[in-house]
Amino acid sequence: MxxxxxxxxxxxxxxxxxxxxxxxxxxxxxxxxxxxxxxxxxxxxxxxxPTVTGTEITFVRPADVDSLPYHDGMTMREWIHYLNARGTRYMSFTEAYYLDCQYLPDSVFAWYPELLTEGRMINLDGNPVPYGDYGDDNWVFCEATPAWHNFLLRVVLLAIDAGAEVMVYDTPQGLERCFCPYDIQGFRDYLKNKYTPEELAALGITDIDNFDYGQYLRDAGWTASSLNSACNSGQTSDIPLWDSEWIPYQEFQLRQHWASLVDSARVYAQQRYGRDIHFAFNLSGWGGAIWKLARWSSFTWIEIFxxxxxxxxxxxxxxxxxxxxxAGRPLNxxxxxxxxxxxxxxxxxxxxxxxxxxxxxxxxxxxxxxxxxxxxxxQLVQFHPELFDAQPDGEMAVLYALASARHDISAEIAFNGAGYLLSDLHRTFDALFAGDGDWMDDELTVNKMSRYRTVFIPNQAYLTETQAAVILDYIAQGGVVLSTGQVALYDPDGNPGNWSTLQSLLGGGYQTYGSGKVYAWTQSFCLDYAAKRGVEEPEAENIRNTVAAVLDTLVPPxxxxxxxxxxxxxxxxxxxxxxxxxxxxxxxxxxxxxxxxxxxxxxxxxxxxxxxxxxxxxxxxxxxxxxxxxxxxxxxxxxxxxxxxxxxxxxxx
Incomplete structure (x- = not known):
């Protein structure tokens, strides 16, 4: 691979x-x-x-491959083949939502007029949305429109023709504030497939075939400006149907767009050249955001500040x-x-x-x-891949539950804090990734957990039913679980979890179950450690000493x-x-x-x-x-x- x-x-x-x-x-x-x-x-x-990997990559924007005459793409192919002959692969980097027109010829929109007529993002007031302060004709384009989707696909196919093997897209987060005709129609179809007419009527939608969500918001007094203010401040609970329906639709539509583009590109590369093409997406941010498109990515490509x-x-x-x-998506x-x-x-x-x-x-x-x-x-890595391709073999594991990360960013912060804490205590550890069954498959098993004599569960409050059962079986078979903060309280939908035995074990203090042991701290030590490490060292040292006292007793280092x-x-x-x-x-x-x-x-x-x-x-x-x-x-x-x-x-x- x-x-x-x-x-x-x-x-x-x-x-x-x-x-x-x-x-x-x-x-x-x-x-x-x-x-x-x-x-x-x-x-x-x-x-x-030139460097063609890592951060200093050569960009393949539409100007490089698609907007210029095809023979220029072939000139690029000669250069990429020159790199390939020296063992270097080419990574194409493309913006997900805009064209940086300072790199484009003036005639680009004459070649692709549909980008301006049908492809732009439209705000709640009905106006196209410009991209930053980069001059005229810098627009945000919407992936729900056939014009932009097809343009991106054409760029990918020509990049494949030129010899690129990896495609990276910058910030494909989704355009939740776009109200173009394609998004309005897409939302109608989404609701129609999700609800019965009676359920739609309960939401206040009596004529789904003519329902216009943009007009619905305008009738409720919302404008592009007030909507932006609410979204930017995170105060969206007062926007009707926003959190409950519109955001899930936008996520659904985003994933449909990229699934179609990636699948088409991979089929093209296999049928025409007999080679695999790999994708990655710069999806930085909390709340499990990096996993939103992980089903279609080969590795994780994010900005770390x-x-x-x-x-x-x-x-x-x-x-x-x-x-x-x-998770099978190594970090680059x-x-x-x-x-x-x-x-x-x-x-x-x-x-x-x-x-x-x-x-x-x-x-x-x-x-x-x-x-x-x-x-x-x-060169140390180059000459000794056997030292770095070896499988993880820590004495402990820390559980990362994607359902928890999606609901509460403190779950991710606590996961990080647990990693810092164990590293500082000279405890080697690995990560256990537990998908939510939606963005990523739920593949946690007792066999995976049993590779470790101890599993740390820091503030992972949301689990699937399968994950709760697996954790309980792991303990019963002799595993040791340590937990901090709120753990195993809810299912991925936010409903109370139906696993009272596990919840009782993780409710606080030391308990045994079957052949295993549990020690649960109700304090969010890992969350606190992430904030205090190296900054407020006396408090951080107290946490290290408290955890080490229990850990060393239960599982000697x-x-x-x-x-x-x-x-x-x-x-x-x-x-x-x-x-x-x-x-x-x-x-x-x-x-x-x-x-x-x-x-x-x-x-x-x-x-x-x-x-x-x-x-x-x-x-x-x-x-x-x-x-x-x-x-x-x-x-x-x-x-x-x-x-x-x-x-x-x-x-x-």
């Missing part, structure tokens, strides 16, 4: 520093030496070749990267920290965090000399170390090579110097696999400045099935 990291490595052109990321691989046999020089991709020595996060002191992206991998961040790579370690931290947790892509780079600092980090909490461990398992991989990332970042403070002379004890033995064990250390890796020398010793390595004076992270 395209999105597997080992097959994407050749698309990366990158840079980085030393001493931020190390990978320790515990093998049951000694590794073969690497001939690194012969495997360095040619393009790393060819700075004139690192500066607003106070990265990495307060927030990390570890939980986000993990849940994307668990569109953005990077804004600090220059030449003077700050933040970019190197981003790469280390991304790849050690199952992400792909990362910051794009140019030929600027400062970016040469990044190359060792990307796998890792014993005197590393500070700023050194975070990730654990992965490669069954094919009988290898256990521990990634160590040093997040001890000094914002004053913009550098990571090295750590030395620490003790570390970790468990090994049951399939490994001391007789044939090899412990190999890899880092960005040591691609070949080297066998760790004494002092190491086996303590049963645990490996002790201490006083690593020659190995700095």
């Amino acid at each position: 395209l999105m597997k990291r080992s097959s994407l490595l050749a698309t990366i052109i990158g840079l980085v520093l030393i001493n931020l990321m190390m990978a320790t691989s515990v093998h049951s046999q000694f590794p073969q030496p690497w001939d690194m020089i012969s495997t360095v991709p040619y393009y790393l020595a060819a700075p004139i070749i 690192y500066d607003d996060m106070i990265y990495p002191q307060r927030e990390l992206t570890i939980p986000l990267v993990k849940v994307c991998e668990a 961040p569109m953005t990077s920290p804004t600090e220059p790579f030449s003077t700050s370690d933040l970019g190197r931290l981003q790469i280390a965090e991304l790849y050690s947790n199952g992400g792909i892509g990362g910051p794009g780079i140019s030929s600027h000399p400062q970016n040469q600092l990044m190359i060792p980090y990307f 796998w890792i014993a170390t005197d590393f500070p909490r700023t050194v975070i461990f990730e654990r992965r398992n490669n069954p094919g090579t009988n290898s256990l991989i521990y990634h160590l990332i040093n997040f001890n970042y000094d914002p004053g110097t913009k550098q990571v403070i090295p750590e030395q002379n620490h003790q570390l004890t970790v468990p090994i696999l049951e399939t490994q033995s001391a007789d044939s064990l090899a412990v190999t250390l890899y880092s960005p400045d040591d691609y070949a890796g080297h066998i760790l020398a004494s002092p190491t010793q086996m303590l049963g099935q645990r490996l002790l390595y201490k006083k690593a004076t020659s190995n700095t992270i």
